[in-house]
Amino acid sequence: MTDPAAPPQTTRVRRCPICNKPRVEAHSPFCSTRCRDRDLVRWLDEGYAVPGPPADPEMDN
Numbered sequence: 001m002t003d004p005a006a007p008p009q010t011t012r013v014r015r016c017p018i019c020n021k022p023r024v025e026a027h028s029p030f031c032s033t034r035c036r037d038r039d040l041v042r043w044l045d046e047g048y049a050v051p052g053p054p055a056d057p058e059m060d061n
């Protein structure tokens, strides 16, 4: 069902948790590979022993 009067998706854009820019779907939940890597490095630096990336409750498939 398509509602022609529906507001554009831009009103609820999600943002990169690293730099707060609008996220890019290809790098979700981040805006770029740089931010994704930065998040990973931060986790490693802080010594978290996680067997994978943290779960993202906002992930929409």
Ligand SMILES: [Zn+2]
Binding pocket: 016, 017, 018, 019, 020, 021, 030, 031, 032, 035
């Ligand atoms: Zn970013």
